[in-house]
Amino acid sequence: MNTLIAPHSTRITNELGSNTYAYEKGQMLREALFIDDQDIAEFASHWHQLKIDKYMNDGGRYRYRRYSQLIKLRHSNELVLLPHEPYQQSMSVNSLNGGTLRYFEPMTDDFLTSPCLERLLVFLAYCFDDILGEANDWNIKLHPYRILANDEAGQPTPEGLHRDGVTFISSLLIARHNIRGGTTTITDNQCKKLEEITMTDAWDIIIANDAQSMHQVSEITRENVEFDAYRDVLVIAFTKIEDK
Template sequence: MDTVLTDTPALPPNPHADSLQALNQHIVDTGFAFVPGWQMRDWLAPGQLTDWPQFSASWDDMPHDTYMADGGRYRRRRHATLSATAHGIQLEPHQPHYQSLDYNPLNGGVVRHFAAVDTAVATGNTMQQVLTFCHQLFSQLGQHTDWHIEVHQFRIEARPQAQGKPTPEGIHRDGVDYVLVMMVQRRNVSSGTTTMHDMQLRELDSFTLTSPLDCAIVDDKRCMHGVTPVEVTDPAQPAYRDVLVVTFRKR
């Protein structure tokens, strides 16, 4: 079933992000921010999210991640590489993904080849709106416009006798400059709480991405993050958590 973006009643300003200027300042002050989906809709020009049904449905056709060192079969994913300059955002030829063991002690240290994000999804209106938002925000924060971008589609599946682990490597950094994690849809799961930490692993905050377009934004050089496992609510129904992860690294 496609996730539908419905009209949302007016809500009071979120203390983490009641304007783009406030969002920028909050990240400067704390190193991270939670942005609710209703706010992201305004910033992403909702009239332009015309391909949202196709965008969200693309999570339904993803292969398993075969690089899980814990043997888990709970994660599906696709991956794409892009670049951004002052002149715009460009999809790059498909490339493998690599993280060192310093950043990913479970699955790092090997070159990982994932299925590509469908080109129509990567170049579609929703993805381009999200990437443009990230480019503008991160370029302002980092005082830089030339970026290496990676996009990851993740589906974390839970089963009655097995949790799904969004971050099986634990509390971590991604080894980039900035990270955006955007909720696409949740079905029949509980928990999946995002936790933010300083470099000494002290917890700074926690929140749960529940609605489409809910986002966590992280200054990866200043904060660490993790997500608690998701569990099935109704054993008779499929259970999963779909998110888009976008990382920006200075070139």
């Protein structure tokens, strides 16, 4: 997958480099990646094809998702799809669903080859390289989520305040439909609140240094009972591949 080279100096890089997190509005990100309204709509359509998460130990039926992982090597814009395998987290980072092999459906080919996705991932990789001061090989785990709030409140982070055990973690808002809530709280490692952010517009993004911060998202509820209610996000986990 070949795509544009992201700029080496951005507001995201500067903010994340001086803090433990960064928040950027979707308009800036869309302009930086040359993404128009049609691109946004086509990309968002993939969230209608997510599958229910059968591994929720709280018994919830509100989360739909898929999962895939890629590699981006240093000095290259190519994104290489890794063989599909179950997803696993330790109990230390996910006290609710950790310690279990979870067999999610992979992202579709059309989803993975979307120009929006390719541009976004290369953009972020260059930002993270800039922050670390060198080009890196990256493992990229992709988690598209739809959290429903129809018959019950939806829990974007049912495990509560947590980190993900990666290098950088980001959450890209795809859509908010007929919901209240969904506010992200970011803390330091002592659980001291740093900021509360409610993403409202398509492609608003929150990025965090995972080792230096923790995060959670408040529950979502339905505004109008006559219509479906959901929050769509793409969670992207970048893990630096250490040199052998």
